[in-house]
Amino acid sequence: MKKLLYVMSLLIIASMVLTACGAPAATQPPVVETEAPVATEAPLDPAAMAAALPRNETLYFNGQQWGPVVGWNPFSNSNNNALAIAQQDSARVIMFETPYLYNMLDGKQYPLLADGDYAWNDERTEITFKIKAAAKWSDGTPVTAEDVAYTWATHLKYETPTAAANKDYVDTIEAVDPQTVVVKAKLDADGKTVNPLLVQAYLSNNYVIQKAWTETLEARSADATALLADTAEDVVYSGPYGKFFADDQKVVYVRNDEYWGQDASMWGKLPAPKYLAHTIFKDNAAGSVALAQGEVDVSQQFNSNIQVLWLSYGLPVSTYLPEPPYGIGATLPTAFYNLKSYGLDNVAVRKAIAMAVDYPTIIANAMTNQSATFDQVPRSLMNPTAGEQALYDKDAVKDLQWAGNDVEGAMALLDEAGITDTDGDGWRELEGQKLSYVATCPNGWSDWQAAIEIVAAAGKKIGIDITTNYPEWSVYQTVVTKSDAPLPEEGYDIFMMWSDGAGPTQPWGRIRKMMSSEFVGMTSNWNGNWGQYSNPAADELIKAIPTMTDEAELKAAYTELVKIYLTDVPSFTLMYRPQAFHAVNESVWTNFPHDGDGTEPPVPPLDLTDGWSIAGLYNLTLVGE
Amino acid sequence: MKGYRKYFLNKLAWFLVTFVFAFLLNFILPRLMPGDPVAAIVARLAQGMTNTTGVQAIYEQYTELFGTNKPMLEQFFLYVRNVMRGDFGFSFSQYPRSVADVLRSSIWWTVALQFPAIIVGWLIGNTFGALAAYLKGGFDKVLMPVSIFVSNLPAFGMAVILMVVFAVNLKWFPTSGGYGFDLIPSFTWAFIWSVIIHYQLPFWSIVLIAIGGQAIGMRSMAIYELNADYVKYSRFMGIKDRKIIGYVFRNAMLPQVTGLALSIGTMVGGALVAEIIFSYPGLGSTILTAVRGQDYPLISAATLIITVMVLSANFIIEILYGFIDPRIKAAQAD
Numbered sequence: 001m002k003k004l005l006y007v008m009s010l011l012i013i014a015s016m017v018l019t020a021c022g023a024p025a026a027t028q029p030p031v032v033e034t035e036a037p038v039a040t041e042a043p044l045d046p047a048a049m050a051a052a053l054p055r056n057e058t059l060y061f062n063g064q065q066w067g068p069v070v071g072w073n074p075f076s077n078s079n080n081n082a083l084a085i086a087q088q089d090s091a092r093v094i095m096f097e098t099p100y101l102y103n104m105l106d107g108k109q110y111p112l113l114a115d116g117d118y119a120w121n122d123e124r125t126e127i128t129f130k131i132k133a134a135a136k137w138s139d140g141t142p143v144t145a146e147d148v149a150y151t152w153a154t155h156l157k158y159e160t161p162t163a164a165a166n167k168d169y170v171d172t173i174e175a176v177d178p179q180t181v182v183v184k185a186k187l188d189a190d191g192k193t194v195n196p197l198l199v200q201a202y203l204s205n206n207y208v209i210q211k212a213w214t215e216t217l218e219a220r221s222a223d224a225t226a227l228l229a230d231t232a233e234d235v236v237y238s239g240p241y242g243k244f245f246a247d248d249q250k251v252v253y254v255r256n257d258e259y260w261g262q263d264a265s266m267w268g269k270l271p272a273p274k275y276l277a278h279t280i281f282k283d284n285a286a287g288s289v290a291l292a293q294g295e296v297d298v299s300q301q302f303n304s305n306i307q308v309l310w311l312s313y314g315l316p317v318s319t320y321l322p323e324p325p326y327g328i329g330a331t332l333p334t335a336f337y338n339l340k341s342y343g344l345d346n347v348a349v350r351k352a353i354a355m356a357v358d359y360p361t362i363i364a365n366a367m368t369n370q371s372a373t374f375d376q377v378p379r380s381l382m383n384p385t386a387g388e389q390a391l392y393d394k395d396a397v398k399d400l401q402w403a404g405n406d407v408e409g410a411m412a413l414l415d416e417a418g419i420t421d422t423d424g425d426g427w428r429e430l431e432g433q434k435l436s437y438v439a440t441c442p443n444g445w446s447d448w449q450a451a452i453e454i455v456a457a458a459g460k461k462i463g464i465d466i467t468t469n470y471p472e473w474s475v476y477q478t479v480v481t482k483s484d485a486p487l488p489e490e491g492y493d494i495f496m497m498w499s500d501g502a503g504p505t506q507p508w509g510r511i512r513k514m515m516s517s518e519f520v521g522m523t524s525n526w527n528g529n530w531g532q533y534s535n536p537a538a539d540e541l542i543k544a545i546p547t548m549t550d551e552a553e554l555k556a557a558y559t560e561l562v563k564i565y566l567t568d569v570p571s572f573t574l575m576y577r578p579q580a581f582h583a584v585n586e587s588v589w590t591n592f593p594h595d596g597d598g599t600e601p602p603v604p605p606l607d608l609t610d611g612w613s614i615a616g617l618y619n620l621t622l623v624g625e
Numbered sequence: 626m627k628g629y630r631k632y633f634l635n636k637l638a639w640f641l642v643t644f645v646f647a648f649l650l651n652f653i654l655p656r657l658m659p660g661d662p663v664a665a666i667v668a669r670l671a672q673g674m675t676n677t678t679g680v681q682a683i684y685e686q687y688t689e690l691f692g693t694n695k696p697m698l699e700q701f702f703l704y705v706r707n708v709m710r711g712d713f714g715f716s717f718s719q720y721p722r723s724v725a726d727v728l729r730s731s732i733w734w735t736v737a738l739q740f741p742a743i744i745v746g747w748l749i750g751n752t753f754g755a756l757a758a759y760l761k762g763g764f765d766k767v768l769m770p771v772s773i774f775v776s777n778l779p780a781f782g783m784a785v786i787l788m789v790v791f792a793v794n795l796k797w798f799p800t801s802g803g804y805g806f807d808l809i810p811s812f813t814w815a816f817i818w819s820v821i822i823h824y825q826l827p828f829w830s831i832v833l834i835a836i837g838g839q840a841i842g843m844r845s846m847a848i849y850e851l852n853a854d855y856v857k858y859s860r861f862m863g864i865k866d867r868k869i870i871g872y873v874f875r876n877a878m879l880p881q882v883t884g885l886a887l888s889i890g891t892m893v894g895g896a897l898v899a900e901i902i903f904s905y906p907g908l909g910s911t912i913l914t915a916v917r918g919q920d921y922p923l924i925s926a927a928t929l930i931i932t933v934m935v936l937s938a939n940f941i942i943e944i945l946y947g948f949i950d951p952r953i954k955a956a957q958a959d
Contacts, residue, residue, distance in 0.1 A: 052815060053807045060806065067914065068730070070722050078666070078720050159682065225690060229721035245809050248730050248906050249802055252809065279806045279904075286801045286904040289793065295806045474919045475660040477668055524667050524684050 059273035062287040063301025073232035089503025090611030096207035103612035104502035134263035145175035150211040158224040169198040271617035294587040320605035324369040329384040329576030330501040336531035348417035352410035354572035356458040359404035366450035400566035436465040437493035443470035483525035501579040533570035662919035713926040718918035735907040739892035742831040750839025758847035776837030780898040801904035827899040846877035890938030
């Protein structure tokens with residue numbers, strides 16, 4: 001009996017060892033097989049095509065698509081189809097196209113569907129532009145001015161998010177003839193355009209959608225809700241890629257080899273990869289591993305200590321800049337003060353905390369140096385791009401800027417304001433009441449949490465008691481975006497949110513969202529000024545800038561706004577962050593955009609999908625070719 | 626048989642009572658979380674929107690659509706009515722996808738991963754445990770410490786170790802996904818093989834831990850039984866070893882069977898850790914996303930499935946026990 005059991009146990013152990021070791025030995029052939037190019041004669045029919053995407057025809061992404069794709073409807077914002085549908089400052093244009101493409105590096109809008117530059121009329125109340133004669137839909141019919149007009153009319157009719165965002169600035173869009181579009185701006189009581197900047201931005205932020213398909217969609221939708229909830233699997237598009245496959249684990253787009261852009265009037269050729277594929281990873285760590293393994297070519301996620309991949313592991317991974325900050329900073333993650341909290345209505349307290357914060361440590365720890373420092377780019381309201389930096393007078397605000405870690409200066413400022421420790425407990429009091437705050441950001445946003453911890457530490461150094469607390473995002477966002485009532489008395493004294501990045505309305509749009517009091521009172525405020533700051537002088541300047549055309553006048557206005565901001569300190573920027581993270585693995589593809597790559601106009605590091613960055617798709621070559 | 630019917634009805638009544646309470650809690654608990662799920666959807670829609678009225682209109686449109694503006698009691702009756710029809714509504718977080726669609730696409734991955742893992746872990750673990758108890762000596766001295774060590778490894782630790790060793794360093798297995806990153810699902814050998822090799826690491830990360838725990842449990846039960854009076858008595862009687870082992874296993878197995886049933890009941894909760902570390906598809910991370918996004922309909926539907934599975938597993942075990950162990954039936958029937 002014992003012998004039998006011995007034999008049994010040996011057998012079980014042996015079988016386990018065999019299953020563990022046997023499988024890997026056998027994995028080799030299929031891996032080779034999948035990497036070999038497989039015949040794909042019928043690319044538009046997944047059922048007929050071989051199971052594998054040829055590696056040397058496919059460009060892999062990460063960091064854009066989290067969770068499964070829900071739909072393909074360009075009128076809706078709930079498609080969760082990140083690679084295909086994102087109407088924004090640098091609109092994502094692989095599938096749907098905008099009349100113009102914004103280039104964040106030079107701040108210009110380049111024609112895509114449009115033919116040549118747009119022109120304002122003399123009164124600056126309407127914009128005229130032409131549609132390229134070559135522009136075609138995926139069904140082969142031409143893109144016309146009527147499509148542009150009907151797109152806007154449909155947005156208005158069904159009250160889509162796009163309409164809600166633009167109808168205060170864009171009045172009507174008309175087709176004068178099949179090639180000519182006239183965009184009429186909303187006018188104020190004096191007959192002046194309300195906001196010319198936002199009218200211009202409409203042209204590079206929003207897609208043109210086919211009229212014929214839209215009518216089909218309307219015919220099958222009972223109401224606006226149904227129209228927006230339609231998954232639009234049959235959608236007609238004008239861009240170079242369309243749907244190939246989507247499930248819970250990935251989404252794949254295939255090139256339309258009939259794409260109109262190969263006409264000499266646009267790109268003159270097709271984009272290099274036949275497929276764009278995005279594996280859906282569950283978290284950043286999984287995405288980083290795949291990037292290192294060469295299963296991802298273009299990474300739009302935060303890869304902590306990215307430089308390790310090439311310095312320590314010698315992998316062919318690179319970023320836009322070879323040295324820190326590795327990318328071009330565009331947005332300003334910022335800590336906002338709840339101006340109603342006790343003591344935070346006092347500018348000395350606000351400024352002292354902001355001065356004492358150890359920003360170099362935030363940038364080194366939270367961002368692993370993927371942000372410019374405040375010594376390199378002194379704080380203002382501008383992002384680090386050269387275009388924005390040139391818009392204000394640096395010398396005029398020099399005395400107001402602080403680089404951080406200035407504990408002595410902060411203490412002196414508080415002492416001077418009479419905010420001292422009167423009862424000897426080690427904490428400062430304002431009129432007898434101890435200054436004690438909670439600094440917060442959403443739970444699990446690890447880089448923000450690291451930053452908030454350093455803000456709290458700064459408070460302790462200058463005798464202000466700051467503790468941290470991290471609610472879940474679902475709770476946090478509900479509290480912070482409710483601007484029609486004061487923020488809660490406790491728990492949200494200092495809290496982090498983001499700012500606008502680079503775009504055709506910037507830096508005006510960002511400054512507006514950091515400082516304008518027009519957002520105070522919104523039930524659901526997804527714009528900014530969450531600390532509910534209000535300054536009539538700032539409001540006036542923000543209102544005036546969009547209609548200014550004189551450069552000196554513009555610069556004076558921006559300088560004045562920076563002055564107000566750095567004097568009042570309603571919030572303080574903690575780091576610079578790129579518009580989109582952009583790291584590439586050159587195991588298969590090469591010739592990605594990087595600083596000084598000689599492209600003209602320069603291709604921005606926006607993952608070859610956003611705005612002018614899509615030009616990068618046409619420059620890619622295979623390694624070894 | 627009369628005693629058995631009474632036992633059965635008694636259990637059935639308890640099953641129904643528990644189910645009603647669990648159903649109520651499934652509905653109420655998610656809705657007691659602080660925060661507003663519709664605000665999260667509006668957040669997604671309202672990006673770039675700078676006018677108050679537009680955002681407000683969208684907010685109202687969606688509270689109306691999801692019914693979150695109605696009183697809780699009314700929401701509950703609507704929910705009951707819809708569930709009866711098998712309609713779990715829209716998922717908030719993946720709107721306009723329906724809850725049924727979300728669950729359908731991930732539940733099979735979970736079942737296919739968890740069910741074999743639980744069974745294999747249970748079988749191997751119990752065999753090892755019984756062997757250790759019976760053989761003692763060297764086998765036991767090696768198995769016991771190894772089992773204790775493995776079963777106490779946190780699941781993520783095991784998963785990360787397996788990934789680093791077998792996927793990143795040795796490159797025997799892929800690091801993530803349910804099938805190759807370069808494949809499209811199809812009925813081809815390449816795809817099926819890819820699914821099989823992607824299955825290995827998540828599978829073993831669950832099985833290895835389960836083996837340890839089961840082995841320890843089985844070993845102590847078996848040692849206890851081996852020293853029981855009836856074993857000694859049987860030996861005096863000269864009954865064959867094989868027969869005695871049969872008695873011992875049958876008795877030692879009882880608590881282990883309960884454990885097995887409960888693991889099978891909870892398996893649709895998903896192997897969250899394995900799913901996240903290997904980016905493996907499944908219900909675990911779907912439920913996590915739902916909880917974080919306050920996706921009430923998805924949370925309620927997922928927890929309802931788990932509730933039903935656990936209750937059914939329990940119920941079946943109780944009924945089976947009546948057969949396996951006559952003492953229980955006898956005690957209950959009195």
